[in-house]
Amino acid sequence: MNGINDFTEIQTEAAKNLLYRLADDQLILGHRNSECTGLGPILEEDIAFSSMAQDKLGHSQALYQLLHNMGEKDPDTIAFTRKVNEYKCCHLVEYPIGEYDFSLMRHFLFDMSEAIRFNMLSSSSFEPLAKIARKFKGELKYHTMHAVTWINQLGTGSGESPFRIQKSLDVCFPLALGIFEPSKYEETLISEKIFFGEKALQEKWLEAVIPVLKNAGLVIPDIENVTAAYGGREGIHTEYLKPLIDEMTEVYKIDTGAEW
Amino acid sequence: MNEKNKYKIDENTVREKLQEVMDPEIPKLSVVDLGVITGIQIDDENNVSITMTPTFAGCPAVEYMKNDIVEKLSALKAGVVKVDVNYDVQWNSNMITDRGREMLKESGFALPGKHNGLVQIELLQNVECPFCGSKQTDLRSTFGPTQCRAIHYCNNCLQSFEQFKPV
Numbered sequence: 001m002n003g004i005n006d007f008t009e010i011q012t013e014a015a016k017n018l019l020y021r022l023a024d025d026q027l028i029l030g031h032r033n034s035e036c037t038g039l040g041p042i043l044e045e046d047i048a049f050s051s052m053a054q055d056k057l058g059h060s061q062a063l064y065q066l067l068h069n070m071g072e073k074d075p076d077t078i079a080f081t082r083k084v085n086e087y088k089c090c091h092l093v094e095y096p097i098g099e100y101d102f103s104l105m106r107h108f109l110f111d112m113s114e115a116i117r118f119n120m121l122s123s124s125s126f127e128p129l130a131k132i133a134r135k136f137k138g139e140l141k142y143h144t145m146h147a148v149t150w151i152n153q154l155g156t157g158s159g160e161s162p163f164r165i166q167k168s169l170d171v172c173f174p175l176a177l178g179i180f181e182p183s184k185y186e187e188t189l190i191s192e193k194i195f196f197g198e199k200a201l202q203e204k205w206l207e208a209v210i211p212v213l214k215n216a217g218l219v220i221p222d223i224e225n226v227t228a229a230y231g232g233r234e235g236i237h238t239e240y241l242k243p244l245i246d247e248m249t250e251v252y253k254i255d256t257g258a259e260w
Numbered sequence: 261m262n263e264k265n266k267y268k269i270d271e272n273t274v275r276e277k278l279q280e281v282m283d284p285e286i287p288k289l290s291v292v293d294l295g296v297i298t299g300i301q302i303d304d305e306n307n308v309s310i311t312m313t314p315t316f317a318g319c320p321a322v323e324y325m326k327n328d329i330v331e332k333l334s335a336l337k338a339g340v341v342k343v344d345v346n347y348d349v350q351w352n353s354n355m356i357t358d359r360g361r362e363m364l365k366e367s368g369f370a371l372p373g374k375h376n377g378l379v380q381i382e383l384l385q386n387v388e389c390p391f392c393g394s395k396q397t398d399l400r401s402t403f404g405p406t407q408c409r410a411i412h413y414c415n416n417c418l419q420s421f422e423q424f425k426p427v
Binding site for chain 2: 044047048050051052054055056057058059061062131132134135136138139141142145146
């Protein structure tokens with residue numbers, strides 16, 4: 001088991017890169033989910049998305065705190081003062097909330113990957129991350145339970161719901177593959193047993209999401225003919241990220257010491 | 261100075277005092293009974309350091325409880341009181357004490373079922389209604405007014421009720 005101080009320079013760099021990717025995904029999707037507050041199709045969904053937003057922001061904070069313990073700036077500074085191309089989130093989390101079917105499909109595809117990722121990370125050799133992962137796992141169980149229930153409901157529903165949820169799947173699928181964009185640190189992460197790697201995660205993710213989607217009567221996009229939306233992990237983002245960060249950091253920029 | 265007369269705070273005194281620090285959202289439930297206090301250390305100078313683990317990573321009540329702990333323990337004539345929030349021990353709902361479960365019930369909550377580390381959907385079905393005791397209940401939403409609550413409906417007494425989630 002490794003603590004923060006047992007790492008070599010390259011291991012530290014690799015671990016930090018991984019943490020930034022995880023934390024930025026949580027921060028941005030957390031913010032997007034919070035935009036659903038007041039807009040849910042039914043009260044329970046409104047509450048669910050708001051609650052999951054709160055979980056995600058909590059997760060981002062814990063991960064930024066770990067980065068801070070590793071010598072990076074404090075969580076608020078990291079979250080709110082970086083340039084857009086310094087964020088390492090994937091494109092999937094950046095898109096506006098759109099209609100409910102889009103937000104739901106994004107939530108399903110993303111949180112299924114999160115549940116598997118943190119399950120893998122709970123046995124990471126990087127002990128501080130493993131501890132956080134063990135905590136997140138329990139919370140994510142509720143996110144995936146929620147997502148699977150509604151994908152099934154809408155996929156097997158009547159009227160326009162199966163068509164809309166299929167359309168959302170077709171739109172979200174290439175974006176979701178972008179979650180697994182490998183970094184230049186994959187080998188280090190894998191050989192040091194910090195993380196099993198994005199490729200292994202994607203395989204497990206496909207094994208988990210395909211049966212749920214099939215059960216819901218949906219057609220799985222042909223993965224061979226889909227181009228994964230890469231770039232986010234390297235700081236190349238969609239047009240949607242900058243306006244989101246501008247809005248998110250508006251108060252912080254006016255008064256960095258503001259308390260509420 | 262006579263060593264025998266030196267005032268020394270012990271762990272039990274601290275634990276008892278912490279019974280006065282309540283979950284701000286469930287005011288009958290103390291942080292001790294909630295199971296979030298994972299360490300108490302007192303040095304020779306009566307400096308107290310408390311270790312606490314959040315129920316949920318994004319729980320907004322943590323900061324409030326942290327401040328309340330410092331305030332309440334300072335009344336013990338303690339030296340410096342420090343509260344460290346970390347994930348060294350990860351909270352789960354099995355860590356709520358028997359008295360905590362009693363307090364949850366008194367506060368109108370259905371109890372989280374005990375589990376072996378893996379929460380299955382079954383634990384959220386036919387949960388006992390805290391008002392009438394019936395198990396003819398339906399899970400309405402796994403998310404409620406706070407991160408730690410789920411919403412159910414009782415088909416016997418026709419009321420909605422909240423459950424403290426099994427995690």
